[in-house]
Amino acid sequence: MPMVGTAGLPADGERSPRWTRRQRRRLRGAASAPLGAPAEGRPGRRRTREQRRNRRSAAFDLLAVAAALALVGFGLANLYLIGETELAARQGAIALAGVLALAVSWRFRVRYLDVLGWAAYGAAVLFLVGVLTVGLSANGATRWFAIGSLTFQPSELAKLGLLLALAAVLGSARPPGWRFTLAVLLAIPPIALTLLQPDLSTTMLLVVLFGSMLVIGRVPARFLLPVIAAVVVSAPLMISLLRPYQVERLGTFLVGAHESPTGSGWALRQAHIALGSGGLFGRTDDPQRVLRAQYLPERDTDLALSSLVGQWGLVAGAGVVLAAIILVWRLALASRTSRTPHGALVGGGLAVLLGVEVVVSVGANLGLLPLAGVPFPLLSYGGTALVVHLAAIGVVLGVRRDGARRRLWAPPRWRNPRPRLVRLTAVALSLLLVSFGFYGWRLQRDEGEALAAVGDEQMTRCVRLPAERGAITDRHDQPLAVNAADVGSGVDRVSVVPALLATRPADVDRLADLTGRPRPEVHAEIEAAEPTTLSLPVAEVPRTVADAVTAAGIPGVLVVAEPRRAYPQGALLGPVLGFVGVATPEDEERWPGLPQAEVVGRAGLEQQYDAVLRGVNGQQCLYVDPSGVPVALGARRDPVPGADLRLSIDLGLQRQLDTSLAAALRAQPRPQGKIGAAVAMDPRSGQVLAIASTPSFDNNAYGPPIDAGALQAAADAPGSPMLEHVTQAVAPPGSTFKLVVAAANQAHRVWAPDQVVPTGAEFSYGGHVFHNWKPMGPMNLVQSLAISNDVYFYKLALALGAERLIDTARALGVGEPTGIDLPGESAGYLGTPESVKAKGGAWYGGSTVILGIGQGELQVSPLQNARWTAAVSTGNLVTPRLGMAIGTEGATYTALPAPTATPVPFAAELGPVRDGMRTTVTGGTAVRLAGLPAPVGAKTGTAQDGGLRDDEYDNWMTAASPMDAPEIVMTAMVQGPGTGANSASAVVADGLRHYLEHQQDVVATGPAQAP
Incomplete structure (x- = not known):
């Protein structure tokens, strides 16, 4: 391998490059000057330029770190807002460890990259082998080690290990064929072992990382084209390796069923609801904010962005995307300032990897890409991924810092070519993220109200409060048909919401005393009820008792008037007045939209004037969690009694x-x-x-x-x-x-x-x-x-x-x-x-x-x-x-x-x-x-x-x-x-x-x- 002297001159036995006269003078002056002395001729100016470069380097580091920490902060805020305070505390502790790892790797020198790369790669492969034998399994995959309450995912370490190893190989001076062959051999073990877990999303990212590194590492096209052809040919075969849920996700995306509120499109439907209903600044003042968050699956991982927008609004989502773009660009620019090809490829590869992760995650949250199980880097919950990403960012920033401080010893440009297409890739990824942002804004503008209504509807269940039927009288207002309670023969039904009363035994005792029922019986009925029961009848009481129960104001207790009809004149007008009863299919056809088991007029004037007499039912709404268990009382709409009907008949x-x-x-x-x-x-x-x-x-x-x-x-x-x-x-x-x-x-x-x-x-x-x-x-x-x-x-x-x-x-x-x-x-x-x-x-x-x-x-x-x-x-x-x-x-x-x-x-x-x-x-x-x-x-x-x-x-x-x-x-x-x-x-x-x-x-x- 060719060697370069400390002054950048050719080593013995190596042909000298064609230097310009100015370059030769500058190199000779630097070589003959005492160690630490300023350059001959312009010592002050040289020192000033060096200071400016150092300041720019520090500013660059701070901006990139600020963007990374902003993403971490948004992720912690999301966990806190959705009520996962324990996860937030745990993620915060891991984030501190990650920041420490970033700070340590920031001080890293390029000459140690080889050691770090091979150590990370070897550890990743070793752990991937180990996780297949002694790892934890969930949802049909074995991906984690457990150490007490902590878990470790080796496939995340594999991203950093493969990145550093490929950078070392592709940044060397070996012939292109050797570099390509070694890169392929290095990529196969982590990709294959990750696929065996199976972890298809990480496998996909490793493949993208491998392909990106070949491109930006300037591997000639004659080697790349066969790889591209092989990928295209084998891509359909990969479908056979998909798990059923993965096939369902892909099919859902392809057929557009993600708009369906059920089935495989449930997660994406919930993501749209969160994105569309969050508004510009979120709904943090909503008392049901945490309950709404429960309807969004994977709200702390794959759909963390949707969750954050639903909680803090579109402005927070825009801030996340902006921070990601800044971080990707800074990493991409770091690849232009490294003093070695090895360091440049580390920066360029990480920029592409992070950019792809962000694009896939944002696109999946919007439904523009399949939900591939790719978390948002630094934002989504996950300790291993967080530490690895922060450490990798630190490595790249260390390379950037090292290149800025040691530019004098950098090899000449022809010996240190820049990675290929990194800036163009960053531009493409940035434009794609901006277009995704506009899509999210249009989604909120055009469908926000409808999506918010769907979100409210799915978490709301309502108990019907029947309206009292209007009376029928003769022309002198003498009663012909009235509600039974109005003539002292009716009863009201007392019902409870079991899930709301089960944890309040004192209120159950009060209710039992008011209704005159034994306390143990009422407790037993409530405990035996299904948790999802919305209304459990516990007593039928006279109107005076019902009024007392209502006045007690016990949360979760409903008093409903029984729809019983009385006809004071008996058979005098029986066929004329008709009767009421539960709606039949014929009645439902006559009056579309009738609630189930609605009491309607079935014959005579009761049927003829049912729309007038029936009134408008009220409702007591309840908020339920995704499993259908009531958790709180919602809005109440009192029933509107039906109108009275005065007949022309003289009694x-x-x-x-x-x-x-x-x-x-x-x-x-x-x-x-x-x-x-x-x-x-x-x-x-x-x-x-x-x-x-x-x-x-x-x-x-x-x-x-x-x-x-x-x-x-x-x-x-x-x-x-x-x-x-x-x-x-x-x-x-x-x-x-x-x-x-x-x-x-x-x-x-x-x-x-x-x-x-x-x-x-x-x-x-x-x-x-x-x-x-x-x-x-x-x-x-x-x-x-x-x-x-x-x-x-x-x-x-x-x-x-x-x-x-x-x-x-x-x-x-x-x-x-x-x-x-x-x-x-x-x-x-x-x-x-x-x-x-x-x-x-x-x-x-x-x-x-x-x-x-x-x-x-x-x-x-x-x-x-x-x-x-x-x-x-x-x-x-x-x-x-x-x-x-x-x-x-x-x-x-x-x-x-x-x-x-x-x-x-x-x-x-x-x-x-x-x-x-x-x-x-x-x-x-x-x-x-x-x-x-x-x-x-x-x-x-x-x-x-x-x-x-x-x-x-x-x-x-x-x-x-x-x-x-x-x-x-x-x-x-x-x-x-x-x-x-x-x-x-x-x-x-x-x-x-x-x-x-x-x-x-x-x-x-x-x-x-x-x-």
């Missing part, structure tokens, strides 16, 4: 109709299985004043608790008590339909109203005989309505024809739902020649004849009957309504918007029909209504029903009063013999009398604002 009139229906059914000889229905409606607005259905059922049976026996009895009872017969039961309307037929004549005028038509006891048509209910003489329209002359209407129907008759019926709402605010309304049935043909039948002339008296292809509900009666009486077709106003506790009611009435096109021609209705009362089939306090118009009807015996009928009565300006329409249908006290006329007569005698009280209601 007094409702009772009257119900009583009359029950009496009418009881009076007949065979009441079992018969039904009755009656409805009272304001024909001007459609407000339903009463709606009675017999038989009925008591909806209190739906509980909770459910009375299964009562419900089964109601389901099995004859007469279908579960149906609301006014809107859901249909039957032939009989002669009440003659109002529709008479209106069709006025709309299409085939006969003059005063035209007298021969009638008689029967009518023959098409070979069939159609009977009258009794023999009758010639009559006009009014007379035929009053006495209900069947033959007249047989002939009138034929004269009109099916098409005109059906068109008029449709104009009056026959064969379609009325639109009342009750679910499950029947549309009835109005047959047409086309619809009969479609179902396989035929429409005959006799079909039109029989339709003239409300039989045949015709089924209507009592409410439809009342609606056409109102339309004929007033000229307007209204939409029946039960809901009148809504209001919250202590607030004014607001009227519900009423649908606009539809004028009947032929309303001006309906005078004769109204006259017929009035004559029916004054001298016809409804004279029973003649003695009422106001003039009444009416129409009776008796229809045959295939579901009844031959001597039983659907008995109808529909009436309006006062006839000159109707304010009420009342329609009743009672099944039975058709004669005697069971007739529907008795129900209507009693109902109208009650209304007319108490009209002011019936229609009065509380104030309500306009809708």
